[in-house]
Amino acid sequence: MKLLYFATLRQKIGTAEENLDPPGSVATVAQLVDWLKTRGPNYAAALSNPKLVRVAVNREYVGYAHGVAPGDEVALFPPVTGG
């Protein structure tokens, strides 16, 4: 699974992109985020407030209940501030 982080999340986690193999029990966005938080204090800090974490799976916005699969591109980022 390809993980992408943007803006504050990228800075807090310390990388823009990584390839990870979450355990088979990770089937939804919510489970993925919970699993990521166990990977270190940087992840835990970046992902602590779900209000400040938006998720896109394969470049489409999704909610926390959305499924994730090994081949997916999953992006985590704060609320957007363009325009």
Next chain:
Amino acid sequence: MKLLYFATLRQKIGTAEENLDPPGSVATVAQLVDWLKTRGPNYAAALSNPKLVRVAVNREYVGYAHGVAPGDEVALFPPVTGG
């Protein structure tokens, strides 16, 4: 008094501008319009429908109750269609 006519009113009356001396009894826009209508069938036709006659005195929109005086510039025209 300087009278100006625009658009359909100018075409119906047959002139764009004229200097007139209304009788002393003409003190308001309403009285002026009534007096103009007596000047000929072209005036009567142009001014017959008050909904289609807008008035400006000295380049400011006014209502029919507004006063008119000998030195005024009085313009009569249909509802505007710019923009």
Next chain:
Amino acid sequence: MIRVQREDFDPGHEIAALTRGRSDIGGVVSFIGLVREMAGAEKIKAMTLEHYPGMTERALEAIEAEAKQRWPLDAVLIVHRYGELKPGDRIVLVITASAHRDAAFDACRFLIDWLKTQAPFWKLEDTESGPRWVEAKDSDDQAAARWKAD
């Protein structure tokens, strides 16, 4: 700022001139009105815009002043043409600039709505079946009226 002119205008040039050297403007909204070829079911060949020189400028200035009083605007420009125009030609340009986009949008819309019902211009269309004065639209009166309820 307002201008009433026979010549065409360059929207990009006007927008650039209004914002040049400014770093306090967050949003610029512009409206450009163009001559449409179809007037209802009829094709028009040309359009002549008559106006009331002297009063037109006063009316546009009054509308501009009203907008500046209602919204926090950094800059306003109204340019309105008169004379003969062809389908596709530019008629009117309204630009509003503000620190906040809602103010710029509201003011630009207010200006064009008011201009349509207040500025002394009259359109004579040269259609295939002859010349015809454009009639004022109820929808324009309604559009202008919505700003009075505020």
Next chain:
Amino acid sequence: MIRVQREDFDPGHEIAALTRGRSDIGGVVSFIGLVREMAGAEKIKAMTLEHYPGMTERALEAIEAEAKQRWPLDAVLIVHRYGELKPGDRIVLVITASAHRDAAFDACRFLIDWLKTQAPFWKLEDTESGPRWVEAKDSDDQAAARWKAD
């Protein structure tokens, strides 16, 4: 049409390109967003716009499609920049063209409101007291939400 680019754009050129040779367009509305020098009480020296290449284009195309479905539009253009910008620089351009000005105004405002809450861009301000990520504004969420009630 949408474009995501590092380079500046020329609003006048884009408006002209969108309307050239067309005589069915009655009104063109454009919005230009600029970098403001003051971010609250702090002066900014520069701003860096980060985005999500690939998803940004998709999000803008989806927003454009939504606008075209809601309003009778003859043409739409969205241009959004990324990378480093200075105060006074152009960030975003939205142009809508329609036979009717109300449609052009509503669609333009909808596009910029949605873009602010949906397009994956993030602003990093370089202020006098150091770099700072811009936080999403409740007012932008509310502006976007007003289009949902329709």
